[in-house]
Amino acid sequence: MAFEVEVPVRHRTMWLAFTDPEKMARAVPGLTVDAVHTVPPADGPEGVAGDVVAGRLKLRVGAGGAGATITYRGTACIAGAEAHNGTLDIAVDAAQARGDGALAGYLRVTLGPAGDAGERTVISVVPELELSGRALEFGRADWHEAVETLGAAWIETLAAEFRDAVEAVEAEEASQADEVAAPAVVESLSNKSGESESEKITNPPVVPAASPALDESLSDDPLAAVWSGRYEKNRWLPLITALTLFLLIKRRRRHRADKAGADSSFRME
Incomplete structure (x- = not known):
């Protein structure tokens, strides 16, 4: 059930997006976040690396009249992440809101740079989930389509949100840099003007000295005249x-x- 999605966002930006559990969860279509529990790595289960998001997910499975919407209530968290490989595992543990069915397992997400200048990111998702209850009423192809559709929309929404956020931050930083640079330029010009005026004062223009008139009283030769x-x-x-x-x-x-x-x-x- 693996699938890939390519987004016009740099790898580093997408990595930051996927390692923010709350923002990542809120980008999932049909998911309502009920709470975010902070779990320090030392206190949480083995492999848990950060916050645990609790919520409800409405998942559409099957096409047309044969399809159905199943609501799952549960939690998700980042169970492990390797930045140098660009991989992370998202642990999912949920149960049907009605009935005895469950959905549990991992989503293995891998991020890789794409494009000539790395301006894009290819994201592959490999679901490793165990299903029970009403989910068994649908075939593998139905679940593959449902997960791929949900996953693609999730990644594109997350990429768009972070791309807009990054562009806003970059625009604000550029604006602040311009605001800082403008007084600096004015001050520099002012200093140069001040230096110029100072140079005019300390180094007045050289005026050629007039030839002194012959002073007969100071001449060594009494017959100089x-x-x-x-x-x-x-x-x-x-x-x-x-x-x-x-x-x-x-x-x-x-x-x-x-x-x-x-x-x-x-x-x-």
Whole structure:
């Protein structure tokens, strides 16, 4: 009685969906959840891993007028799960609401990634159930069809609920990220603007210094004004001074030559 269903939801999301007993149970069509009992693994039966869901399931078996609806009242829980294999066992223990019939056993659920990027999940279900009472009035094919129809609707409902929930969470996280990022961008721009203004203050633009005017009072050369040619009326002064000195020296030599013994210089032969 094994069957497979492929849903457009990632493997990790579907695994979270199947390992949430209450949400998983509420996705089953025709199931009314009466209570959810928290059972720590240490206190519960061997293999029980989490909450036990108590409820009533109306199951349609058979087609047309030959079919019938059987109501079962009982419990279900996750008896074991192996995340690395993507498998879990759901233990079911229920009795007919009217009559002496019962339905008990396990549903072995296996999840596997599908699609090029793992954007889908293939879910296979293998029921291992023992039936008694009114259930025996129907053949294997009727039960196979009933379980497959119920299981496919259950998985698709669960996938849709978790897909919507995940998308809502992702949208909210993205919105919060945008709200956090927006002030950060404004602050960053503000900081950059502040830094720019600070740079303008601490590093003012360099203005080329004007060439300092020649300060004659600080010059080492007392004739700097003459050599620079700034005073046109004194530009012949050096030549006049040199010529005057030359004439005075020549005149003095002539005067000494006219007086014997007046020249103190001598020549050795």
